[in-house]
Amino acid sequence: MTQAEIKLCSLMLQEHFGEIVEKIGVHLIRTGSQPLRVIVHDTGTSLDQVKKALCVLIQHNLVIYQVHKRGVVEYEAHCSRVLRMLRYPRYIYTTKALYGDTGELIVEELLLNGKMTMSAVVKKVADRLTETVEDGKTMDYAEVSNTFMQLADTRFVQRCPMVHAPENSDTQPPPPAPNLVINEKDMYLVPKLSLIGKGKRRRSSDEDAAGEPAAKRPKHPTDNKEPIPDDGIYWQANLDRFHQHFRDQTIVSAVANRMDQTSSEIVRAMLRMSEVTTSSDAPFTQPLSSNEIFRSLPVGYNISKQVLDQYLTLLADDPLEFVGKSGDSGGGMYVINFCKALASLATATLESVIQERFGSRCARIFRLVLQKKHLEQKQVEDFAMIPAKEAKDMLYKMLSENFISLQEIPKTPDHAPSRTFYLYTVNVLSAARMLLHRCYKSVTNLIERRQFETKENKRLLEKSQRVEAIIASVQATGAEEAQLQEIEEMITAPERQQLETLKRNVNKLDASEIQVDETIFLLESYIESTMKRQ
Amino acid sequence: MANRGGGRGRGRGQLTFNMEAVGIGKGDALPPPTLQPSPLFPPLEFRPVPLPSGEEGEYVLALKQELRGAMRQLPYFIRPAIPKKGQLASCWEHLNSAQLREAQKRTHWGDRIYSYVERYSDKYQTSGPIDSAIDWNPDWRRLPRELKIRVRKLQKERTTILLPKRPPKATEDKEETIQKLETLEKKEEEVTSEEEEEKEEEEEKEEEEEEEYDEEEHEEETDYIMSYFDNGEDFGGDSDDNMDEAIY
Numbered sequence: 001m002t003q004a005e006i007k008l009c010s011l012m013l014q015e016h017f018g019e020i021v022e023k024i025g026v027h028l029i030r031t032g033s034q035p036l037r038v039i040v041h042d043t044g045t046s047l048d049q050v051k052k053a054l055c056v057l058i059q060h061n062l063v064i065y066q067v068h069k070r071g072v073v074e075y076e077a078h079c080s081r082v083l084r085m086l087r088y089p090r091y092i093y094t095t096k097a098l099y100g101d102t103g104e105l106i107v108e109e110l111l112l113n114g115k116m117t118m119s120a121v122v123k124k125v126a127d128r129l130t131e132t133v134e135d136g137k138t139m140d141y142a143e144v145s146n147t148f149m150q151l152a153d154t155r156f157v158q159r160c161p162m163v164h165a166p167e168n169s170d171t172q173p174p175p176p177a178p179n180l181v182i183n184e185k186d187m188y189l190v191p192k193l194s195l196i197g198k199g200k201r202r203r204s205s206d207e208d209a210a211g212e213p214a215a216k217r218p219k220h221p222t223d224n225k226e227p228i229p230d231d232g233i234y235w236q237a238n239l240d241r242f243h244q245h246f247r248d249q250t251i252v253s254a255v256a257n258r259m260d261q262t263s264s265e266i267v268r269a270m271l272r273m274s275e276v277t278t279s280s281d282a283p284f285t286q287p288l289s290s291n292e293i294f295r296s297l298p299v300g301y302n303i304s305k306q307v308l309d310q311y312l313t314l315l316a317d318d319p320l321e322f323v324g325k326s327g328d329s330g331g332g333m334y335v336i337n338f339c340k341a342l343a344s345l346a347t348a349t350l351e352s353v354i355q356e357r358f359g360s361r362c363a364r365i366f367r368l369v370l371q372k373k374h375l376e377q378k379q380v381e382d383f384a385m386i387p388a389k390e391a392k393d394m395l396y397k398m399l400s401e402n403f404i405s406l407q408e409i410p411k412t413p414d415h416a417p418s419r420t421f422y423l424y425t426v427n428v429l430s431a432a433r434m435l436l437h438r439c440y441k442s443v444t445n446l447i448e449r450r451q452f453e454t455k456e457n458k459r460l461l462e463k464s465q466r467v468e469a470i471i472a473s474v475q476a477t478g479a480e481e482a483q484l485q486e487i488e489e490m491i492t493a494p495e496r497q498q499l500e501t502l503k504r505n506v507n508k509l510d511a512s513e514i515q516v517d518e519t520i521f522l523l524e525s526y527i528e529s530t531m532k533r534q
Numbered sequence: 535m536a537n538r539g540g541g542r543g544r545g546r547g548q549l550t551f552n553m554e555a556v557g558i559g560k561g562d563a564l565p566p567p568t569l570q571p572s573p574l575f576p577p578l579e580f581r582p583v584p585l586p587s588g589e590e591g592e593y594v595l596a597l598k599q600e601l602r603g604a605m606r607q608l609p610y611f612i613r614p615a616i617p618k619k620g621q622l623a624s625c626w627e628h629l630n631s632a633q634l635r636e637a638q639k640r641t642h643w644g645d646r647i648y649s650y651v652e653r654y655s656d657k658y659q660t661s662g663p664i665d666s667a668i669d670w671n672p673d674w675r676r677l678p679r680e681l682k683i684r685v686r687k688l689q690k691e692r693t694t695i696l697l698p699k700r701p702p703k704a705t706e707d708k709e710e711t712i713q714k715l716e717t718l719e720k721k722e723e724e725v726t727s728e729e730e731e732e733k734e735e736e737e738e739k740e741e742e743e744e745e746e747y748d749e750e751e752h753e754e755e756t757d758y759i760m761s762y763f764d765n766g767e768d769f770g771g772d773s774d775d776n777m778d779e780a781i782y
Contacts, residue, residue, distance in 0.1 A: 017610055018614065065678055359579070514591075
């Protein structure tokens with residue numbers, strides 16, 4: 001784990017769970033697998049706080065435990081999983097686009113709570129949805145359950161490993177930690193629940209006084225007595241599936257940018273067909289015949305078979321190699337090459353970074369060296385048609401930032417410098433790693449700056465929040481214009497200006513974080529797929 | 535060893551590789567040597583590309599900020615513990631905080647320097663210390679046995695509209711207070727949730743010497759300026775404007 005990653009993890013944990021959890025989490029990430037006593041001793045926090053922090057981290061799937069010999073339980077943190085917290089808004093938005101508001105809330109609840117039972121999720125989401133619809137209407141549990149089942153079918157949510165009860169539990173003392181296992185085929189199996197009910201609207205403040213004594217008694221006496229039907233079956237969001245979806249989306253939009261809408265539709269159809277047949281980390285999809293693709297094109301698209309064949313040939317011949325031809329049976333067998341696609345996308349990201357940071361001439365040199373693989377200084381100047389001095393300057397700038405590297409080829413076995421070739425080359429994998437590291441640093445800087453800005457204006461923010469609360473309460477009890485006006489003037493005009501600036505800056509910083517996270521996703525996927533291939 | 539002195543005279547400025555191979559010709563002006571670390575904020579040559587705007591971008595942005603706020607409200611957000619300051623016994627009032635700490639260390643009954651009395655001002659001090667209880671109910675069957683701790687009895691769910699402090703909670707406080715008379719830990723008080731909206735970051739830890747209340751503003755819906763709630767523990771470092779206790 002690099003220092004930049006650890007710092008980013010620390011900021012994420014601190015923002016979302018507070019300082020105690022951050023301390024424990026960062027300690028675990030830094031030092032690896034540790035038992036409880038060692039954590040307490042090394043971090044200097046009290047045993048109770050460490051226990052609380054570990055409960056929270058395990059609940060959110062950030063830390064796992066393992067029983068070692070002699071009954072010692074060791075805890076290990078997953079740094080990469082902590083970094084995923086940056087991407088939560090993107091997951092939720094994707095679900096909204098695919099499954100509407102219901103799906104969005106289901107995934108949001110699952111992400112915020114780590115893991116939940118299906119009945120708990122359905123109940124909570126129904127309550128939340130009921131808040132948003134007009135008075136009088138409520139959200140039925142059945143609808144929410146249906147959406148949940150759809151999400152499980154398409155594998156966006158999955159079951160957590162279950163407690164495996166050993167058979168001879170009577171004779172032996174219970175183990176210090178439960179053994180969690182999950183069967184592959186059970187992972188997306190939805191339990192048969194008959195959830196009947198409607199969402200409850202939260203009581204408004206008028207009824208609160210009357211509602212309080214009622215709330216003291218259990219609201220639904222049946223809830224406490226009946227056992228929850230799916231007790232012990234917990235669900236979590238399946239982040240790999242989301243990543244697969246993002247990857248597919250990126251490939252489709254890349255094809256659309258490079259060619260046209262129709263070819264992107266063809267690629268989308270191919271990807272949809274291979275969603276269930278291909279595992280998430282396969283290098284390419286199963287071969288699909290041209291006839292199959294023709295049949296599974298969306299209904300509105302009427303292109304003839306020959307046009308489809310032409311498109312497929314074009315896609316297969318494209319130098320980017322997103323689509324490859326693997327055979328001729330069935331009208332031509334085509335596969336989508338994920339490895340190559342991710343490599344092209346990562347390279348495009350690198351090119352774009354160079355272009356925005358150093359200018360388009362530098363980008364030209366970069367693309368040239370990428371294409372020709374190895375070039376000498378003189379050749380770079382000739383091919384790129386840039387004067388020697390400038391070309392030299394640009395090459396050295398890129399070299400110092402590690403986008404380009406030097407490859408030595410000795411002519412003589414004694415590697416004498418005067419008789420060695422020095423060639424410029426681009427190693428895409430290492431450049432991608434370097435850029436990924438920079439991205440982590442950027443996000444860290446963005447978060448720190450945002451926290452700094454907020455801290456600077458803390459007093460002003462508190463004041464404005466209080467004024468808003470006062471306005472809200474005064475309005476609720478009925479007020480005239482003059483009173484509202486007076487309250488509004490509690491915040492002076494320059495203060496308002498300051499608040500506006502603060503809001504704009506914080507928004508900009510947040511949007512930048514989201515943007516950098518997209519680059520992080522791309523680079524991480526590329527590095528992962530390349531490492532798997534090797 | 536024999537060449538140590540000689541290396542300085544001859545062969546000065548020779549490099550191990552052939553300069554022409556990497557493109558630096560003879561007599562070319564090299565850039566001046568750097569004598570200081572690169573600037574912290576180097577000037578940008580090109581303006582960055584504008585961020586994507588549009589419905590999707592705005593929605594994701596709003597979602598992100600909302601999530602940030604929501605996570606702070608969940609019981610998973612654990613606030614750090616701040617030791618409770620009690621009423622200072624009157625004989626120690628003339629000491630400043632450093633001397634107090636010394637005295638605390640030296641006497642065998644050091645923690646009795648602060649006798650714990652619950653005060654009205656404590657309700658309005660924003661700190662979030664905790665005792666050894668967890669606020670949510672995990673499934674203990676899924677966790678190692680060594681992690682099990684007491685689950686705090688669930689408080690009623692708060693709404694976002696201003697509510698007066700409820701009586702049952704106050705009595706619960708008093709009971710626990712009596713239990714914890716000897717310790718310095720403070721039970722968690724939930725302050726009204728306006729304090730914890732999206733943009734506000736975690737409140738700074740209030741240390742003894744640095745408590746400051748802005749006297750001009752209405753904080754925490756009280757009718758008194760916050761210095762009314764000044765405990766007098768900062769005696770010795772502060773001005774004497776609002777001191778109620780006698781000065782010895």
